[in-house]
Amino acid sequence: MSTVATPPEATQPTTSATATSNLVRDTYTVFARAMRMSLRNPAWLVISLLQPILYITLFGPLLTSDAVQLGAGNAYQVFVPGILVQLGIFGALFVGFGLIAEYRAGVIESQRVTPASRTALLLGRVLRDVVVLLVQGTLLVLVAIPLGLRAPVAGVLLTLVVIALLGAAFASVSYALALTLKSEDAFAPLLNAVVLPVLLLSGILLPMSLAPGWLQAISDVNPLKHVVEGTRAFFDGDYGSSTAWWGAALTIAMGVAGWWFGVRRFRQESS
Amino acid sequence: MIHARGLARTFRKKKQEVHAVAGVDLDVEAGEIVGFLGPNGAGKTTTLRMLTTLLEPTAGTATVAGCDLIADPVGVRRRIGYVSQSGSTAPEARAGEEVVDHARLYGISTEEATARGKRLFRELDLDGLWERQPKAMSGGQRRRLDIALGLVHVPGLVFLDEPTTGLDPQARANLWQHIRGLRAERGTTVFLTTHYLDEADALCDRILVIDSGRIVAAGTPDQLKSDVGGDVLTVTAEHADAAGQVAALMAALPGAEAPQVDGTRVVGRAPNGGAALVALVRELDAAGIAVAGIESRRPSLDDVFLGLTGRSLRETGAPPAVPTESLEAAR
Numbered sequence: 001m002s003t004v005a006t007p008p009e010a011t012q013p014t015t016s017a018t019a020t021s022n023l024v025r026d027t028y029t030v031f032a033r034a035m036r037m038s039l040r041n042p043a044w045l046v047i048s049l050l051q052p053i054l055y056i057t058l059f060g061p062l063l064t065s066d067a068v069q070l071g072a073g074n075a076y077q078v079f080v081p082g083i084l085v086q087l088g089i090f091g092a093l094f095v096g097f098g099l100i101a102e103y104r105a106g107v108i109e110s111q112r113v114t115p116a117s118r119t120a121l122l123l124g125r126v127l128r129d130v131v132v133l134l135v136q137g138t139l140l141v142l143v144a145i146p147l148g149l150r151a152p153v154a155g156v157l158l159t160l161v162v163i164a165l166l167g168a169a170f171a172s173v174s175y176a177l178a179l180t181l182k183s184e185d186a187f188a189p190l191l192n193a194v195v196l197p198v199l200l201l202s203g204i205l206l207p208m209s210l211a212p213g214w215l216q217a218i219s220d221v222n223p224l225k226h227v228v229e230g231t232r233a234f235f236d237g238d239y240g241s242s243t244a245w246w247g248a249a250l251t252i253a254m255g256v257a258g259w260w261f262g263v264r265r266f267r268q269e270s271s
Numbered sequence: 272m273i274h275a276r277g278l279a280r281t282f283r284k285k286k287q288e289v290h291a292v293a294g295v296d297l298d299v300e301a302g303e304i305v306g307f308l309g310p311n312g313a314g315k316t317t318t319l320r321m322l323t324t325l326l327e328p329t330a331g332t333a334t335v336a337g338c339d340l341i342a343d344p345v346g347v348r349r350r351i352g353y354v355s356q357s358g359s360t361a362p363e364a365r366a367g368e369e370v371v372d373h374a375r376l377y378g379i380s381t382e383e384a385t386a387r388g389k390r391l392f393r394e395l396d397l398d399g400l401w402e403r404q405p406k407a408m409s410g411g412q413r414r415r416l417d418i419a420l421g422l423v424h425v426p427g428l429v430f431l432d433e434p435t436t437g438l439d440p441q442a443r444a445n446l447w448q449h450i451r452g453l454r455a456e457r458g459t460t461v462f463l464t465t466h467y468l469d470e471a472d473a474l475c476d477r478i479l480v481i482d483s484g485r486i487v488a489a490g491t492p493d494q495l496k497s498d499v500g501g502d503v504l505t506v507t508a509e510h511a512d513a514a515g516q517v518a519a520l521m522a523a524l525p526g527a528e529a530p531q532v533d534g535t536r537v538v539g540r541a542p543n544g545g546a547a548l549v550a551l552v553r554e555l556d557a558a559g560i561a562v563a564g565i566e567s568r569r570p571s572l573d574d575v576f577l578g579l580t581g582r583s584l585r586e587t588g589a590p591p592a593v594p595t596e597s598l599e600a601a602r
Contacts, residue, residue: 022378025375025378026375026376029372029375029376030376032372033364033368033372036368037361037363037364040363041363101361102361104357105357105358105359105360105361105362106355106357106358106359106360106417107359107360107361109325109355109357109359110353110355110359110360110373110417110420111373111376112325113323113324113325113348113351113353113355114348114373114376114377115345115348115349115376115377115378116376116377
């Protein structure tokens with residue numbers, strides 16, 4: 001072709017082993033960059049860490065009052081899993097805003113013109129979000145303990161795994177939607193339209209068992225309601241129950257679907 | 272370096288097909304600086320995005336840096352650098368880290384990337400800005416930082432999309448120096464788009480003129496200008512009623528085209544403008560026509576564009592037939 005020397009790595013045949021190691025390397029590069037930029041933003045750091053603490057300290061006491069009867073012995077055992085799921089879903093759904101800003105700055109396009117795997121460009125960012133989520137979730141649980149949370153360690157850990165999966169799924173969807181819409185003005189109303197009904201029908205704030213029959217029926221088709229109930233079962237130490245595993249199975253299903261949606265969008269051209 | 276045949280891209284906009292690029296053939300040889308000249312919305316950026324694998328062509332084939340665009344996009348990506356119009360760094364990041372992270376995506380180790388990045392910063396007059404946030408840099412510095420990102424993996428071919436748009440004259444002249452340096456010092460092939468005539472003229476070995484998605488002319492700036500058919504003669508008569516006579520005399524010059532009259536001003540074209548000017552002055556003097564001004568100049572690229580498309584590139588501020596804005600958004 002020319003007098004210009006070909007870079008040595010370009011001549012190597014791409015085997016599946018090198019493809020995998022490239023995926024890991026590129027994912028790490030994208031993850032480290034995203035994490036570094038997040039950590040360097042003090043406002044973001046304070047808000048992210050304060051959020052779970054505010055939930056526990058300003059909303060939790062309402063549930064321990066005699067006015068609310070939750071049935072369970074320990075109010076925090078019901079409340080903390082719900083807040084964890086909320087953190088996982090709603091924290092993750094909003095990550096797309098950051099991607100729109102990156103898109104506008106030309107960062108996405110400059111990464112897409114490199115040989116980096118398209119999957120890595122998504123995976124690196126999602127990993128950052130999952131790490132943030134796990135730190136927030138752990139903090140939330142730790143803050144709740146002195147206030148009266150009693151739950152088995154295994155149940156808490158299982159719940160954090162569920163939250164991580166859920167967060168990854170919703171973050172992927174958020175990134176894919178952001179990449180499609182490319183505008184905060186279109187993205188924000190879409191999120192608002194989705195978030196409020198899903199939140200109210202999930203039984204996150206109060207268990208749906210308190211709801212009248214018609215409302216329960218509607219909330220039954222919301223998979224997140226089952227995820228919330230599943231994590232409550234985990235917090236109860238009720239690992240063998242169908243509630244627990246129904247929630248876990250739905251989480252995995254949503255994880256696969258969200259991931260598929262995100263990867264498909266990132267692999268498409270003209271993104 | 273680039274060989275494209277029939278490259279086309281059609282967008283679907285409200286059930287209407289928009290041919291942003293309608294079958295482009297182009298060849299760029301190694302070591303050339305080639306300019307893609309055309310008004311906004313002509314299809315420059317769309318063509319560039321196809322050649323850089325960001326956009327899949329709806330028709331046509333291309334080989335870029337030795338790799339097939341469709342069959343081996345990753346091979347193309349490894350071998351090219353792309354500096355987009357919209358920039359390539361996050362405003363809150365640190366300049367040096369952006370360069371290193373970008374290089375890492377090409378599989379370059381952090382140490383090597385840092386060494387190369389620092390060298391590029393020296394070459395591009397970005398010394399001392401390694402830790403600076405792009406948002407705190409000037410427009411010219413940010414543009415050079417974008418170029419550093421595009422060069423850190425030492426590509427043999429670099430695409431620059433509107434490299435000097437939005438820069439002040441001094442920063443533009445400075446960037447031109449750096450772009451010339453890419454070829455002089457590294458032997459890099461440069462393919463750039465511009466809607467500035469002076470930029471194409473000053474910088475490019477060869478120019479491809481694109482209009483409404485098609486290449487309408489190709490050649491060196493001098494070739495294109497001589498194809499216009501002669502130098503431009505302008506005579507301003509003292510009185511408007513003498514303009515007709517001036518036009519008649521100008522039309523009688525050997526090889527001249529029919530001149531255009533605009534008030535007291537008569538503009539025509541004739542080969543070998545210097546000799547034509549002397550002959551015209553004698554004729555005007557003999558006819559006793561009072562003249563306020565007379566000049567002969569080499570045709571500009573704007574005359575080239577005007578001759579090819581019937582429109583002046585300087586006047587394309589008005590929206591073109593295809594809605595550019597919505598096309599850009601549809602990419």
